[in-house]
Amino acid sequence: MKRVLLIAVCLLGGLTANAVAHDLDAGKTLYTANCQKCHGANGQGGVGKKLVGDASKWEFTAFKNAVLNGLDDEGHKLKQPMPLFGKVGLTDPKGKVPDDTDLQNVYAYIKTLSGKKG
Ligand code: HEC
Numbered sequence: 001m002k003r004v005l006l007i008a009v010c011l012l013g014g015l016t017a018n019a020v021a022h023d024l025d026a027g028k029t030l031y032t033a034n035c036q037k038c039h040g041a042n043g044q045g046g047v048g049k050k051l052v053g054d055a056s057k058w059e060f061t062a063f064k065n066a067v068l069n070g071l072d073d074e075g076h077k078l079k080q081p082m083p084l085f086g087k088v089g090l091t092d093p094k095g096k097v098p099d100d101t102d103l104q105n106v107y108a109y110i111k112t113l114s115g116k117k118g
Contacts, residue, residue, distance in 0.1 A: 023101075027109030030102055033092035038081070043113035048082060052115030064103050 032041075038048030043056070055063060055073075062073040068086030070078045089095035090102075098106070 022108035023105045024109050024112065026102075027105035027107070030090070030098070030106045031109050034085075034090050035106070040117075042116045042118075043110055044115050044117045050115060051110050052113050056110050056113070060104065060107060063107050064100070067098065067103060067106075 035048075035051075038046055039051050040046045040048075043051040045051070049055070055066065058066075058073050065071050066073070066078060066082075068084070070082055070084045072078055085098055089097045096102075
């Protein structure tokens with residue numbers, strides 16, 4: 001009986017873990033539509049800074065602050081044209097201020113990027 005219970009608990013645990021797992025597809029969609037033109041398809045940078053290697057290692061709260069409020073991990077203002085997504089909202093879906101789920105998804109997606117040029 002104990003064993004059955006243990007298995008049930010493990011299964012439940014697995015299900016919950018899945019439910020909060022980041023949605024990389026959603027993250028990719030958001031990244032492609034809103035970030036790629038400046039930060040590159042591989043997060044390698046362009047108009048915008050390279051995202052892989054530095055910002056991809058930030059705490060989520062710092063990342064969120066950068067995207068919403070245009071402040072880096074030391075509280076310095078980021079240069080234009082990095083949009084203040086907390087103010088202007090996304091390009092697609094247009095005008096939507098990204099919520100924590102959106103940001104977590106984009107953040108998780110950026111962590112999978114190679115940072116390679118081209
Ligand atoms: C119009 C161009 C543009 C778009 C679109 C854009 N960014 Fe940026 N981003 C920049 C620029 C330029 C900087 C560098 C600012 C600086 O150095 O002060 C930057 C900086 C950042 C930083 C801080 C990097 C660091 O190491 O300091 C993060 C994080 C970031 N962008 C994430 C995003 C995300 C996520 C998106 C999409 C939701 C996005 N950006 C869309 C131009 C853009």
